[in-house]
Amino acid sequence: MRRFTKAALLCACMTSIAQSVFADEAGPVRIGYSMSLTGIFAQAAPSQVNAYTLWAEEVNAAGGLDVAGEKRPVEFISYDDQSNPANAVRIYERLITEDKVDLLAAPWSTPIHLALAPVLSRYQFPMVGNTAASVQLREVAPGYIWFPTAVIPDKLGVELAKLMKSEEITSAAIMANVSPLSQEIKTYLIPALEAEGITVTMSENYPPDIRDMTTLISQANAGSPDALIALSYPADTFLFTGQAKELGVKAPFVLALVGPTIDAYQKAMGTAADNVVTVGHWSPKQEAWPKAKIFFDAYSARYGEAPDALDSALAYMSLEILEQAVAVAGLDREALRAEIATATFDTINGPVKFEGVENTVTPTSFLQIQDGSLELIWPQAIRTSEFRPKTAW
């Protein structure tokens, strides 16, 4: 009998220990995503992955993710989609059906976001997008995907024309990469400029593999425009800036589309980068968003370089939204979907609220590099500095 009592006590102890261990180890909330680690989008991946990693480290350091009142650590499960939307679709199906992740984080690029939307609807799995920018996003059936970006080409065209008008720009030359985003923006920008009474002196396209812009910039210079708009991508943004400096562009308003928010741009261009305008809606200088500076400092300390004001900020925002939604709704997908669709979230980019798939709070904005910092110069409601004309390279 004594032997039986001992065995029973031992059993009870073991069960109790196992339960407590199990309670701790049931913990990790598994978040899946695919990333373009190789292929044509690979260059952009680190700015997004870094933001994800930083977020996870911060959450775990704070005791874990608040899952409707219960703190649990987070861990990522990720795969390389090789910059291929079809691969990304297969990966997210695997994450949902085989890996059985608890949550999903977004991949990189507009085409991959668009390819994933039907998958998310089919599996009724909510995901907050981030680095997608196209008017096509509005054609995505609302329900399980949301886009916090404020870089939507039609609004961007109108707001850029307003900004230029406010700075008394009367003429503009446009050179556009043939990539979809540049072309979409150009489509909406030209009528918007004309509506504001701004004359378009030149509108030329160029291929993404262009290696010399002497002709384009010389043609633009010949019209003596007040503004030179390069709807460029990072590789050609570097080329454009270097050659605009070489050819002595005189336009006081110079915009480059994608690239100036990358840390390497200012390092490579030096003073030539000063007063270049670009697209973006986040800046650590905006004091009304107290989390912005904290994120900037943490990212800079962790990675030894500034975060990309577009991709890194959007990636971090998307996980902030997910974090706040999970704190209220837990991991139940329908509850989570309802929470993301209806709540207002406090992010490094200020408040975010969705209507349909679109973030309707964050305004379409523009940044300008001023003395090595990215300042918001438009719209006036959130600007951190006034526009400065580009008078020197």
Add this chain to the structure above:
Amino acid sequence: MAAQLFFAALCSGALYALVALGLNLVYGTLRLLNIAHGDLAMIGAYVAFVAFSTFGLAPPVSMVLAAGLCAAMGWALYAGIFRRLFATPETAQRLEANSLILFYGVSVILQNVMALGFTSTARGYSYMGEVWRIGPVMASGNRLLMLGTALAICLGVLLVLRFHAFGWSLRAVIERREAAGIVGVNVDRVQGITIALGFAIAGVAGVLVSMTEQITPFMGFPLTIAAFVVIVLGGLGNIFAGIVAGFVLGFVETFGIALTSATYRSILIYGLFVTVLLLRPQGLFGKAIQVR
């Protein structure tokens, strides 16, 4: 504008000629299609970036470092793998036939090693960005440095080929490897030195490119393509014609865009490429001016 365009064409042409020169030397002597050639330039670009950002070394110093590193890689590849395979005609033939696949593997390895080491985030640094006025031409210091270095290397290689005993040996190996061996040329030594030289030139080209472009692990592929177009235009293994073809490509690209539109760039370049392949498969300059 014409003078500015001429300068732009000269810069593009000199870079194309330099990148293609290394590829052509390797193909000419070893008959190996080095599809990783642009990735060696990428290695050179990272050498320049690290040397400048971490140690404060200027790109001219990096050119020596990059050339040394890439030459060592070329020599290691030759001594470790190719020498043995070139020992018998059967294995040499098999190596030549499979060189595209082999170097594709090298390319993937180099890209991923650099992506692991540096991430794929774009890098850059600013060197000699000030603009100089030379007559009617405005030129940034880094483009002038690129032009001068590329011209000097191309000229130097041509002079060696023309006047130095090693150059004669190299030309003999390019022309007829077996016959060169029979008449006393140390083919093994020539091949080893040439692959090191070809790789070193690619490394220097990478340093030059890094002064004006963003640096990423995947920046090499467009350079490889440009180099292949140039050496096919000039004639595979024809060193002098390859250099001339680099400048032809630079001028066709720059003035072609000026006369038509930037969107026609690919049509201009590949149109010329296909036309030459159809009409003069031996290359634009044929054998008439081939270095002998």
